[in-house]
Amino acid sequence: MEEQKLGRILVIDDNEDVLFSAKMLLRKHAKEVVMEKNPKKIPFLLSNDQFDLILLDMNFSQDITSGQEGFYWLREVLAYDPSAVVVMITAYGDVEMAVKALKEGATDFVLKPWQNEKLLATLSAAAKLRNSYQEVNRLREVNRTLSTQLNTGKSIILGESKPMRQLFSVIDKVAKTDADILLLGENGTGKEVIARTIHERSSRADKVFVTVDMGAVTESLFESELFGHKKGAFTDAKEDRIGRIEAANGGTLFLDEIGNLSPAMQAKLLTVLQRREVIRVGTNTPLPVNVRLLCATNMPLKEMVQRNEFRQDLLYRINTVELNLPPLRQRLDDLPLFATHFLELYAHKYKQPVKRLGSTGLKRLEQYSWPGNVRELQHALERASIMSDNRELEAEDFFFLPAESATPAPADAPQSLDLDNLERETVQRALQKHDGNISKAAKELGLSRGALYRRLEKYAL
Numbered sequence: 271m272e273e274q275k276l277g278r279i280l281v282i283d284d285n286e287d288v289l290f291s292a293k294m295l296l297r298k299h300a301k302e303v304v305m306e307k308n309p310k311k312i313p314f315l316l317s318n319d320q321f322d323l324i325l326l327d328m329n330f331s332q333d334i335t336s337g338q339e340g341f342y343w344l345r346e347v348l349a350y351d352p353s354a355v356v357v358m359i360t361a362y363g364d365v366e367m368a369v370k371a372l373k374e375g376a377t378d379f380v381l382k383p384w385q386n387e388k389l390l391a392t393l394s395a396a397a398k399l400r401n402s403y404q405e406v407n408r409l410r411e412v413n414r415t416l417s418t419q420l421n422t423g424k425s426i427i428l429g430e431s432k433p434m435r436q437l438f439s440v441i442d443k444v445a446k447t448d449a450d451i452l453l454l455g456e457n458g459t460g461k462e463v464i465a466r467t468i469h470e471r472s473s474r475a476d477k478v479f480v481t482v483d484m485g486a487v488t489e490s491l492f493e494s495e496l497f498g499h500k501k502g503a504f505t506d507a508k509e510d511r512i513g514r515i516e517a518a519n520g521g522t523l524f525l526d527e528i529g530n531l532s533p534a535m536q537a538k539l540l541t542v543l544q545r546r547e548v549i550r551v552g553t554n555t556p557l558p559v560n561v562r563l564l565c566a567t568n569m570p571l572k573e574m575v576q577r578n579e580f581r582q583d584l585l586y587r588i589n590t591v592e593l594n595l596p597p598l599r600q601r602l603d604d605l606p607l608f609a610t611h612f613l614e615l616y617a618h619k620y621k622q623p624v625k626r627l628g629s630t631g632l633k634r635l636e637q638y639s640w641p642g643n644v645r646e647l648q649h650a651l652e653r654a655s656i657m658s659d660n661r662e663l664e665a666e667d668f669f670f671l672p673a674e675s676a677t678p679a680p681a682d683a684p685q686s687l688d689l690d691n692l693e694r695e696t697v698q699r700a701l702q703k704h705d706g707n708i709s710k711a712a713k714e715l716g717l718s719r720g721a722l723y724r725r726l727e728k729y730a731l
């Protein structure tokens with residue numbers, strides 16, 4: 271046996287000979303051996319020290335063999351430290367009592383007089399158990415810390431328009447209920463941020479929030495990604511892997527882009543949701559899971575059900591409560607609030623003084639159709655904060671491609687996403703359309719004549 275493999279051991283026995291022989295044997299294998307004759311010192315010893323193993327006598331008076339004192343002290347030790355590893359020392363013939371001690375929480379027992387090899391083997395197995403208890407505690411702690419860290423960045427969810435106030439009041443009602451929720455809305459309307467808010471306001475707030483982007487999961491990896499797999503289940507399965515659903519156990523599972531699932535994936539997901547258990551690929555043991563399910567999509571699920579593209583039973587399974595997020599163009603009252611919030615954010619990010627939205631700037635934003643919703647607004651404000659030299663952002667600081675409306679881009683729309691190229695091409699197109707008439711081109715672009723002239727100069731047009 272390796273030196274010091276047994277850690278710190280406390281031996282409690284009222285028999286000096288037992289203590290002496292234990293010490294002689296164990297000191298070669300333990301980091302430290304503490305001997306104690308008097309069990310009444312146990313509370314003192316445990317509150318001042320930490321032991322990896324405790325060797326505890328069953329009978330403290332030689333002529334009493336009831337084991338009652340041993341049981342009493344065993345309970346005391348476990349009350350101090352429920353994960354303590356206690357090995358009982360029993361006299362020959364007391365096996366029944368030793369078994370009872372195991373039921374009460376002792377890890378093992380040794381018979382007196384012991385054989386040295388046997389005692390060391392018992393203690394070595396008990397030490398391994400102690401290590402695994404400690405590892406479990408450590409992992410539990412890591413998990414708790416990670417979950418709270420991930421959840422501390424409380425989601426900011428803004429809105430003061432009527433549709434948003436209505437939505438917030440529904441969220442207040444449903445967040446705590448544990449009901450499964452389907453979030454519907456165009457891209458960038460805030461489905462994910464609302465899902466996080468619901469989790470943060472639920473009874474699962476201190477547990478994990480696990481997101482799966484169903485649009486990014488390929489057919490072949492779907493099961494392994496969601497349900498997990500056993501090592502060797504398929505060629506690339508080099509080790510056991512926990513699936514996302516199992517990882518969300520106790521917490522919230524957010525399935526984003528649920529409308530993108532193929533029929534085969536829909537069927538597999540439905541089975542798991544109905545049974546509330548997963549079977550890792552390569553095993554046949556069902557593992558129960560307890561998750562609160564939030565799903566989101568920008569696709570018209572009900573129409574997809576009509577066209578047999580989405581299973582009706584799966585839709586019913588996920589939409590206990592349905593929340594519709596209005597597109598930004600239907601809640602333009604929120605624009606000033608968003609502008610103030612995001613402009614402060616970008617001023618901080620780019621270490622600039624805070625910019626404000628001027629009246630023509632606001633008007634320009636109100637006239638746009640926002641196909642990309644809040645995400646697109648964020649980008650427009652970020653771009654304007656960087657590009658504009660003015661403290662007040664006006665119409666000329668916002669620049670939208672005419673093609674960037676709710677309708678699809680025409681075939682001749684610029685392909686590049688480089689901001690300067692886009693701007694140059696758009697200015698050029700506006701000038702062509704109006705036969706070089708600066709006033710008309712500027713009007714179409716939402717710019718002042720001065721702002722258009724600056725751009726003509728910039729791009730040498």
Ligand SMILES: Nc1ncnc2c1ncn2[C@@H]1O[C@H](COP(=O)(O)OP(=O)(O)OP(=O)(O)O)[C@@H](O)[C@H]1O
Pocket residue numbers: 426427428429455456457458459460461462463464568644645648
């Ligand atoms: N009400 C809101 N308050 C504050 N920020 C918001 C709000 N709505 C959306 N956002 C912001 O807009 C961006 C897009 O939001 P989110 O990712 O939640 O949208 P989504 O509907 O899930 O988009 P997609 O369908 O493209 O995945 C995020 O940066 C988010 O923080």
